[in-house]
Amino acid sequence: MRRSFWAWGWEERLPDEAARGALGHQVSAALGVAPPEARPLPTVDQAVARVPAPTVAPPRAIADLCDSSPEARLRHAYGRAYRDLVRGFGCDFSAAPDFVCLPRSEEDVSRALDACAHAGIAVAPYGGGTSVVGGVEAGGRGRPACSLDLSRLSRVLEVDDVSRAARIQAGALGPDLEAQLRPHGLTLRHFPQSFEFSTLGGWIATRAGGHFATLFTRIDELVESVRMITPAGVWATRRLPSSGAGPSPDRLALGSEGILGVVTEAWVRLHPHPRFRASANVSFSDVLAGARAARAIAQSGLHPANCRLLDPTEALLNGVGDQAVLLLAFESSDHPLEPWMSRALAIAADAGGACPRGPSYRDAGEKAREGESARWREAFFAAPYLQSALVPLGIIADTFETACTWDRFEDLHARVRADMTDGLRRVCGAGTLTCRFTHVYPDGPAPYFTFLGPARRGSELSQWAELKAAASEAVLGAGGTITHHHAVGRTHRPWYDRERPEPFAAALRAAKRQLDPAGILNPGVLVD
């Protein structure tokens, strides 16, 4: 299989022309607009013809590691945000880097940083290229740029099955590292939606959130130690379950988005594969009642693996009824889960939830991955393909996400709904917005919104920018964070700058100047 040069994931997995046509009819009917006219997909040859000439050649010291071909450059131009898809679909590769560098070792990474610092070339670390916030977009900024692709550093180097941890290279993609861990009977179980195409290093640099709704689901909690190559030397932390020795160095590397150094490997915490599973769907009369149930369960100390609230439209799209629904699941490699699930269902019932079909339990002997949770999982990983498929149809489709404390959620939900409904009407003439919770904490949820609206051909990017601004203002104004797990990149910068304390920004800039005095690392991200 081959990665699409402009769309999400595998070229073959993008819905074909007929499927896109059907999708266009379905979406236009839902939006109450005329069915869109589909445009043909671009070819690699068309794209290659449009890549601007490079402004510099790779420095001699790293020439052996570099690829300056137009195709390599265009394939590293963008992440997979809506605006990346639109630009890629339109064969606008003006932000392509001047060359791609593919290090085979940490020494190569150091050599690349040295050579680029010496030549004044910007360096954007590139993991799987799935950023939805412009995090890997190195070129097109009036400065020579190198995309530093970590894909050759993809091995599981060491497994400690006593402490349940492994040392893994940063360029390992989700499925690759899981395949290498499988013989050891262990798994990282970190399943962001980008899982198939994103890397351990990318997860660390962006503080990725995993699939699990509670407890140890963020990569932050799964990292035991980090190795990061900075222009000022190797940032290597000690493997520790926890430490109180000063501010945590790992927590400064986590979320640093490539501005302080290049993550090359990490020790991460693993689990055995789950043996016991329990799942149930609980329906609610409205999404706010469901949110109260999700809160009570998040505060119960039961720690479900899934506690994902879908609003009625999301439920409909996912084939789990037409009411708000709470997808509940527990999993364990150690113990049967009836007491956990029974108590969670009792809490949900107290909050007005109905679970007519009752919970289902599975032991290891039974076939896993069947039924609703497997359908959910498949739909979860398929969603980005649908977003890509809407681009040729001229439909704006994007998601945004946040986290807030529970006391603020109802207001935030109302404000986002009002402002985006208004924004979609104003900007697109029509549109729809849905909401779900991706994660729940004892003190608040992580709401995740999806919006769709018909675009005017040629104005997609400006329309999208207007909607993105409306969404970001609503989220920030209602007390949320500009991002719970999509990172900051270049897209969220204006709102990130308002969210973070100014003395912290000053400290981060000072740290960056110290570690990257030539200012080559991922310019425009997090700081200037």
Next chain:
Amino acid sequence: MRRSFWAWGWEERLPDEAARGALGHQVSAALGVAPPEARPLPTVDQAVARVPAPTVAPPRAIADLCDSSPEARLRHAYGRAYRDLVRGFGCDFSAAPDFVCLPRSEEDVSRALDACAHAGIAVAPYGGGTSVVGGVEAGGRGRPACSLDLSRLSRVLEVDDVSRAARIQAGALGPDLEAQLRPHGLTLRHFPQSFEFSTLGGWIATRAGGHFATLFTRIDELVESVRMITPAGVWATRRLPSSGAGPSPDRLALGSEGILGVVTEAWVRLHPHPRFRASANVSFSDVLAGARAARAIAQSGLHPANCRLLDPTEALLNGVGDQAVLLLAFESSDHPLEPWMSRALAIAADAGGACPRGPSYRDAGEKAREGESARWREAFFAAPYLQSALVPLGIIADTFETACTWDRFEDLHARVRADMTDGLRRVCGAGTLTCRFTHVYPDGPAPYFTFLGPARRGSELSQWAELKAAASEAVLGAGGTITHHHAVGRTHRPWYDRERPEPFAAALRAAKRQLDPAGILNPGVLVD
């Protein structure tokens, strides 16, 4: 009640002369040395007479907030490390600050930082003064020094019972903040051993560990947002359950030990009081077998509130038998705990544990705090008084702690035991070392060691320094951290400098220079 000016806690709670005599006989018998001759306790008058004259007066702009009396100064000279006790007992207050500043508001804190920066006066934030690592020792460094005492900022300002969180001022002592939360039916349940005399701000600045053995027990996990006054402005983070917007500002404030700013308040996560409790003591033939059980339980996903392994000597001292024992407990405000405890006991039995008396369960109706867990709790909070009582007897008594991954624990335990046994013989002629786990993580334990040895009068500090170095070398050499929850302060600096990555140290120094350009904040701590 009145705080002792040199010993731990309340003056009245220090064992009296008779009790100290009995303790001396008990310890000397255990060590196989002659019973020590007790020295009389110093009086405040003796101490006041020995305080050096101040080198500067408080700057005029903050004179109204300051106390330059000898007693105020000597009471803020030290924390409560063994070496602080020895110096205080000997009325050596050469490290007393020149004055104590007691702000009543954030504005006062800013004013104090401005005035001291202008006058070149070092400022050490002072919470409860319980540091065991020289974290609050501002004076005696050849530079005028101010102790910034946060005790007037001690209020719970706001409670959000929906999200279960409260905004609390940094100077609130453990019992004070719990008393203010009680009417709301909520509790922070953060019980470090210093609980009665330490503050929220101190816990945050030092990344304190709570009493609970697993899950949300470190203050790091309990902090929702922080306000910190830096010389460069207010560092105020947004209240959020979680965020992925860049590296976490809170995690840079956590553990900053007063070098970047003064924590003035924080939103922290709360719980309802537990309604259900389950507890059991499980015995093992040796401490390593117990450690294997603790590991299996830490990796089970059961999340006990207590999973504290005591070696045979610790068990004996705590009246729970003469074998290694694992103190297991669960608590919940939501659900009965039989399934949790039953499974944990089954895991412990698989690892060779015996629990002849079985588990005990308590509901809210029954009297809480009885039996072994209450005895443990009382002994836990009394231990620092015993350490103080040993000082007049000429017994060196101290503790050190670390964390390491499970694969390294057996080696670390053996190395610490060998090196400290050897060190105590060499330095003291005799001695004893015990070990327990204070916390357990899926990937490793936090071992906590206590050592005792007879001192030569007048040589206590040099003997202690030799033992501390041996302990620190052993811990670091075996792959542990120099501190899991005691912080770095001035005592752990040499080993901390070796533990942290040099690029992180450079980044921290750069951040410090940016926020504290006059270099007044807690000099000597974490960085130079």
